[in-house]
Amino acid sequence: MPEETSAPAVTAAVLIIGNEILSGRTQDTNLNWIAARLTAKGIRLAEARVVPDIEDEIIAAVRALSGRYNYVFTTGGIGPTHDDITAEAIAKAFGRPLIVDAQAAARLERHYGAGNVSPARLRMARVAQGAALIDNPVSAAPGFRIENVFVMAGVPAIMRAMVDGIVPALDGGPVVLARSIACQVAESILAEPLGAIQAAHPAVDIGSYPWFRGGRFGVSLVSRGTDAALLDDVAGEISQMVRNLGGEPVDEDST
């Protein structure tokens, strides 16, 4: 696969924590949303994992991902109930004590009212020692950042608000842009000329994604890279290829 040249890529991983995703009860949408935000910021999402609510699994995954990528974003398991074990697992992953953060406790007291921060609620003020809080404008209980790991809620509305508070301040690399041309030529027909276009443009990464929509089969041919002018050229070549094969190229918006 061709890699973009120039400045080094900034990479990230997403770690989704939750039995409900692995049992099939819940359709995850957080990964897709985070991926789009990171892509727009010039941060390349290089891997994602889903693990159950089992401490050793969380620890192993956080360590593996944290050591390998610039940033790690976790979702899930930071609420007040017995099955919310993420904060403790993250602290253990970094060999830090789990502490009640005074500022986090103050935020909870402001949210619930003085004297209303029960032990269960206070669980949501626990962070790995040395962590920085992540704002939660939806329901107060913060996430936290420890080293290169951002520990966030799993509820999409809260997770999204947290990401919107985090990502603008991160260092990104060159933004990977995309141009997508759809057509109804079979992949097996366009494979050879498309491969030739790919081979001629190693700085662009061309993907072929078949789809089935409203009773019609088709394929989206997506060119990705950091050079907008080059992407326009490649998209032009792909459109011409589609026409040469008797198809009708359709410009698509794409990330």
Next chain:
Amino acid sequence: MPEETSAPAVTAAVLIIGNEILSGRTQDTNLNWIAARLTAKGIRLAEARVVPDIEDEIIAAVRALSGRYNYVFTTGGIGPTHDDITAEAIAKAFGRPLIVDAQAAARLERHYGAGNVSPARLRMARVAQGAALIDNPVSAAPGFRIENVFVMAGVPAIMRAMVDGIVPALDGGPVVLARSIACQVAESILAEPLGAIQAAHPAVDIGSYPWFRGGRFGVSLVSRGTDAALLDDVAGEISQMVRNLGGEPVDEDST
């Protein structure tokens, strides 16, 4: 976390292969669908990963997952275009040559017509040596099984047909059943009594999943385990707990 007792669990992992998932272009739905099918069969989905179309990443993930779980299901990257590199990566992961399977080639010839199996189409007949084919009733090009890894298409309609052909014949363990009670009591209020119910029933795994639907916050309290009568009892205790807290328990269907 409590684990079900009795017969040993049969475990699986899903490996999603594709840049389009990690760029945010495509919302994956395959994981959720496979998860529900496995759960119904008594196979516990223990982990999922998403990796890009990079050979070394695919090889490393397949080896890690194959060594750890009973079954691995991969989706994506087995089409005819240059970016379809899964078959080759899987063969390398197991140290096997990549060969053109005669039976797969015959299926393609039947589908496309004699003389119409171009080199690009023949790519879709390549499997790791010693693999068994996975039927594709949608578009002919088969997946394959090598050792404990099932290599499947990424297009949902095709992937689903493949899974429906595979899973009924697999050995499953005890089926994990679920009972879900929804309510609008805040998690931080029910956390303590819910934790007591969990502590009293180590053979049941109780999860608390907050949600926000149609302008209302609530939480689903999901009990999972292999003993249906015990689950009924626990769901009853949870319902009573909700009433004791002034809430209204609502039975939900759940996986």
